[in-house]
Amino acid sequence: MGFSTATRVELSSFISDFLDKSGGYAVVDGGFATELERHGADLNDSLWSAKCLISSPDLIRRVHLDYLEAGASIIISASYQATLQGFEAKGISRDQGEALLRRSVEIACEARDIYNDRCGEGSSDDNANDDGNFRRRPILVAASVGSYGAFLADGSEYSGNYGDEVTLNTLKDFHRRRVQVLADSGADLIAFETTPNKLEAMAYAELLEEEDIRIPAWLSFSCKDGTSVVSGDSILDCASIADSCSKVAAVGINCTPPRYIQALVQSIRKVTSKPVVIYPNSGETYDGIRKEWVKSTGAGDEDFVSYVGKWREAGASLIGGCCRTTPNTIRAISRALPNKYAQPS
Numbered sequence: 118m119g120f121s122t123a124t125r126v127e128l129s130s131f132i133s134d135f136l137d138k139s140g141g142y143a144v145v146d147g148g149f150a151t152e153l154e155r156h157g158a159d160l161n162d163s164l165w166s167a168k169c170l171i172s173s174p175d176l177i178r179r180v181h182l183d184y185l186e187a188g189a190s191i192i193i194s195a196s197y198q199a200t201l202q203g204f205e206a207k208g209i210s211r212d213q214g215e216a217l218l219r220r221s222v223e224i225a226c227e228a229r230d231i232y233n234d235r236c237g238e239g240s241s242d243d244n245a246n247d248d249g250n251f252r253r254r255p256i257l258v259a260a261s262v263g264s265y266g267a268f269l270a271d272g273s274e275y276s277g278n279y280g281d282e283v284t285l286n287t288l289k290d291f292h293r294r295r296v297q298v299l300a301d302s303g304a305d306l307i308a309f310e311t312t313p314n315k316l317e318a319m320a321y322a323e324l325l326e327e328e329d330i331r332i333p334a335w336l337s338f339s340c341k342d343g344t345s346v347v348s349g350d351s352i353l354d355c356a357s358i359a360d361s362c363s364k365v366a367a368v369g370i371n372c373t374p375p376r377y378i379q380a381l382v383q384s385i386r387k388v389t390s391k392p393v394v395i396y397p398n399s400g401e402t403y404d405g406i407r408k409e410w411v412k413s414t415g416a417g418d419e420d421f422v423s424y425v426g427k428w429r430e431a432g433a434s435l436i437g438g439c440c441r442t443t444p445n446t447i448r449a450i451s452r453a454l455p456n457k458y459a460q461p462s
Contacts, residue, residue: 128331128332128333128363128364128366129333129363129364129365129366129391130366131306131333131366132306132333132335132366132367132391132392132394132435133366133391133392135255135257136392136434136435138255139190139254139255140455141434141455142429142434142435142436142454142455143190143191143434143435143436144188144189144190144191144435144436144437144447144450144451144454145189145190145191145193145394145396145435145436145437145438146181146184146185146189146191146192146193146437146438146447147184147187147189147396147437147438147439147442147443147444147446147447148398148399148438148439148440148441148442148443149166149180149193149195149197150165150166150197150440151440151441151442151443152180152183152443152444153166153169153173153176153177153180155443156176156179156180163198163203163206163207163270164198164199164203164204164207165197165198165267165270166195166197166198167195167196167197167198167199167203167217167221169195170195170196170199170217170220170221170224171209171217174220174224177195177221177224178224178227178228178231181224181225181228181229182228182231182232183444184444184447185228185229185232185256186232186444187444187445187447187448187451188252188447188448188450188451188452189256189437189447189451190254190255190256190257191256191257191258191259191435191437192225192228192229192256192257192258192259193225193259193260193261193308193310194221194222194224194225194258194259194260194261194299194304195221195224195225195261196218196221196222196260196261196262196263196295196299197261197262197263197267197310197311198263198267198268198270199214199217199218199221199295200214200263200267200268200291200295201214201215201218201294201295202268202291203268204217215294215298218295218298218299218302219298219299219302219303221260221261221302222258222260222299222302222303222304223302223303225258225304226258226303229256229258232256233253233256236252236253237253257305257306258303258304258305259304259305259306259307259308259335260299260300260302260304260306260307260308261308261310262292262295262296262299262307262308262309262310262321263310263311264310264311264312264313264317265279265283265287265288265291265292265317266279266313267311268291273313274311274313274339275313275339275347276313276347276348277313277314277317277339277346277347277348277349277350278348279314279316283316285316285319285320285323288316288317288320289320289323289324289327292320292321292324293324293328296324296325296328296330297328297330300328300330300331300332304332305332306332306333306334306335306366307330307332307333307334307335308334308335308337309321309334309335309336309337310337310371310372311337311338311339311371311372311439312336312337312338312339312346312355313338313339313346313347313348314346314347314348314350314355315346315348315350315351315354315355315358318336318338318355318358318359319358321334321336321362322336322358322359322361322362322364322365325362325364325365326362326363326364330364333364333365333366334364334365334366335365335366335367335368335369335394336358336359336362336365336367336368336369337368337369337370337371337394337395337396338352338355338356338369338370338371338373339370339371339372339373340352340370340373340377340381341373342377343377343379343380343381343384344380344381344384352370352381352384352385353384353387353388356368356384356385356388356389357388357389359389359391360388360389360391365391366391366392367391367392367393367394367435368385368389368391368392368393368394369382369385369393369394369395369396369433369435370382370385370394370395370396370397371394371395371396371397371398371439372396372397372398372439372440373397373398373439374397374398375397375398375399375420375421375424377397378395378397378424378428378431378433379424379427379428379431381395382395382428382431382432382433383431383432385432386431386432392434392435393432393433393434393435394433394434394435394436395428395433395435395436395437396436396437396438396439396442397421397438397439397442398438398439398440398441398442399421399438399440399441399442421438421442421446421449421450422446422449422450422453425450425453425454426453429454436450436454437450438450
């Protein structure tokens with residue numbers, strides 16, 4: 118049975134309501150895989166960060182906690198590259214793969230519980246408030262869904278070029294079961310991330326409706342400039358697809374250089390009144406062939422945060438970081454936002 122009109126309205130306004138409770142703005146976490154690597158994880162694997170769901174779940178929990186302690190109010194699960202097809206290619210059964218998807222959300226929820234427990238305990242850390250306690254605030258867990266290109270692990274998530282043989286139905290069939298599992302995992306919402314083209318946006322929107330997904334979602338795109346996603350499709354067209362889906366509660370941009378974000382947010386605001394979520398990368402460029410980040414115009418934490426005011430003025434209300442950003446970046450963003458739960462200066 119489908120949603121009632123009231124329930125559909127509740128889904129579409131979910132993030133708006135969360136923002137109202139949070140003081141108008143909220144902080145998203147930062148780069149996850151690169152932070153795992155900083156702690157010593159070897160992610161040279163087709164599963165990338167999802168490898169740690171098998172080998173280092175405690176490390177995943179630690180990174181989630183680092184971001185919560187830095188001021189994040191939304192943490193994203195380590196399921197970006199966790200696909201049932203990718204697990205099966207590693208000899209992991211379908212049932213085991215589904216369990217790992219659920220575990221990615223459980224770990225994030227455990228980190229939230231640990232953080233909330235600490236809120237009532239004394240701490241001398243500079244992430245604490247004036248009374249020496251961690252700041253209790255509304256916190257959401259988002260279940261990450263990476264693109265089809267992320268599964269291919271050939272860099273096509275950064276080009277959006279899947280070839281003519283990949284159709285709308287191909288993409289829906291690929292994502293369907295993962296979305297079903299994550300929707301029932303205990304997450305507060307689904308984050309469709311680094312969407313590289315209009316076709317995959319259409320697949321997500323149709324899947325949410327076809328499967329009657331009962332938690333809200335956001336849909337964020339990876340862009341190559343101030344007007345287009347990486348495939349060359351117009352951000353206006355892509356954001357319009359997200360806006361048309363009643364299950365999508367926010368629209369935005371991730372894994373895109375900071376210098377393009379202001380113009381992209383302005384374009385998104387032309388086609389939707391839904392909250393805009395942005396979490397850019399550091400500004401460096403990923404080489405899909407060499408599988409490494411190439412230094413270019415990467416922004417340091419101070420430079421990155423200098424953009425926050427412009428992003429807010431353009432219309433963004435959920436702000437964080439993507440690849441190569443760190444808890445220090447998120448702490449600086451938290452302090453820069455007019456948020457009643459922000460970290461003290």
